[in-house]
Amino acid sequence: MNVLEADSEKLLEAVLGLLKGKGVVTPEEITARIASTDSASPAQGARMVARAWTDPEYRALMLRDGTVAAEAMDIPMRGLPPLGVLENTDEVHNLVVCTLCSCYPRAVLGYPPFWFKSAAYRARAVRDPRGLIAEWGTTLPEGMQLRVVDSTADYRWMVLPRRPHGTEGWSVEQLAAIVREGDMIGVTIPSV
Amino acid sequence: MLAEGDRVRVKLDWPETRGPCHIRTPHYLRGREGVVERRLGSFRNPEDLAFARPAEERDLYHVRFDLPAIWQEADASEIVVCELIEQTYLLEDETSAGAGDVIVVELFEHWLEKLA
Amino acid sequence: MDLPEDQPRAHHDLGGVSKFMCEPVDTSRHALTEFDRTVDALRGLLGAKAVMSVDELRRGIEAIPEADYHRLSYYQRWIRSIADNLMVHGVLTEAELRAALEAK
Numbered sequence: 001m002n003v004l005e006a007d008s009e010k011l012l013e014a015v016l017g018l019l020k021g022k023g024v025v026t027p028e029e030i031t032a033r034i035a036s037t038d039s040a041s042p043a044q045g046a047r048m049v050a051r052a053w054t055d056p057e058y059r060a061l062m063l064r065d066g067t068v069a070a071e072a073m074d075i076p077m078r079g080l081p082p083l084g085v086l087e088n089t090d091e092v093h094n095l096v097v098c099t100l101c102s103c104y105p106r107a108v109l110g111y112p113p114f115w116f117k118s119a120a121y122r123a124r125a126v127r128d129p130r131g132l133i134a135e136w137g138t139t140l141p142e143g144m145q146l147r148v149v150d151s152t153a154d155y156r157w158m159v160l161p162r163r164p165h166g167t168e169g170w171s172v173e174q175l176a177a178i179v180r181e182g183d184m185i186g187v188t189i190p191s192v
Numbered sequence: 193m194l195a196e197g198d199r200v201r202v203k204l205d206w207p208e209t210r211g212p213c214h215i216r217t218p219h220y221l222r223g224r225e226g227v228v229e230r231r232l233g234s235f236r237n238p239e240d241l242a243f244a245r246p247a248e249e250r251d252l253y254h255v256r257f258d259l260p261a262i263w264q265e266a267d268a269s270e271i272v273v274c275e276l277i278e279q280t281y282l283l284e285d286e287t288s289a290g291a292g293d294v295i296v297v298e299l300f301e302h303w304l305e306k307l308a
Numbered sequence: 309m310d311l312p313e314d315q316p317r318a319h320h321d322l323g324g325v326s327k328f329m330c331e332p333v334d335t336s337r338h339a340l341t342e343f344d345r346t347v348d349a350l351r352g353l354l355g356a357k358a359v360m361s362v363d364e365l366r367r368g369i370e371a372i373p374e375a376d377y378h379r380l381s382y383y384q385r386w387i388r389s390i391a392d393n394l395m396v397h398g399v400l401t402e403a404e405l406r407a408a409l410e411a412k
Binding site: 003004005006008009010011012014015016017018019022024025029030033034037038079097099100101102111113114115117118119120121122123124125126127128132135136150187 | 327331332334340354381382384390391394405408409
């Protein structure tokens, strides 16, 4: 039998054992890496969005250079792919997909959700995008242009959603609390 | 070097029919015409990186395509009728995208031919 | 001209594929398992140590036969690609891996 067809859990265990024996990767390094990866979550992206909604200079920076804007919020970006930010406006709505694999702006949103990695999402986003976002109950206003961004290469993309009406006078913390993962990929729209 | 607004055609090429390869140009875009939005920078060619070969830096562009047009030319025998999702609906013109909807994709220079 | 739909397609290249057009998307939250997190961390470390690149990870995933590709979970594909790449680079040999698997 092809060793690669072994049970996945057993394969992982075997690989980890061999790598430990050879001094390539230690269990302690794995534990530390999990802890650092777990610390990235949609809350990071939400803080950026909330600041962009309240600070025009930061908004301009974010649209110009997402990586620098993330670093300005103490989000570690060193060695990671550049971050691009897609601006939703009254006329344009952005939707992010990776049809070839599952490229995701992990530094600012954390691990990709299950749906983003699914064959149905990857296949439909570029052909049935309006039917796809309807599965989240999202319908775009009449006349709004949809821009589907297929993340195929070296950038990672996040959406800067529009600030919902009814949030006038809110603090950045209050604003950040209403921004969800899906809002920053474009399958949903923030609301209050 | 391409500039913003340049009209380009994605090469009509199918490397996957010629043996092991790793390409970042989606199948659905081959041979399609689009417009350069901007240059994103230079990155090492993933087609070589994937095989741990020395990889040159290549220019990467964000290119915009008319979305409905990509699917309108699909073979009529491929028309999709969905009955599984809540209600039966036909993907009109093979897509649920509206007129004016676009798709924007990162493409490497060696996949793009500049049009006059 | 030969339209894309008429040409052979790599099975990971999913954009617009007709057979998935009517498939609903499972929008619910799925928690990651310990296995998922460990594989993710292993890939990150191997990248940071320049043992294998993300491009090589993708190549290894794309080399998984179609039926297995769709049957395996996201991180099950990853560990298979990681093991494949570690053998390609000679970090570990097939014989070592087979022995380690049989010792379980």
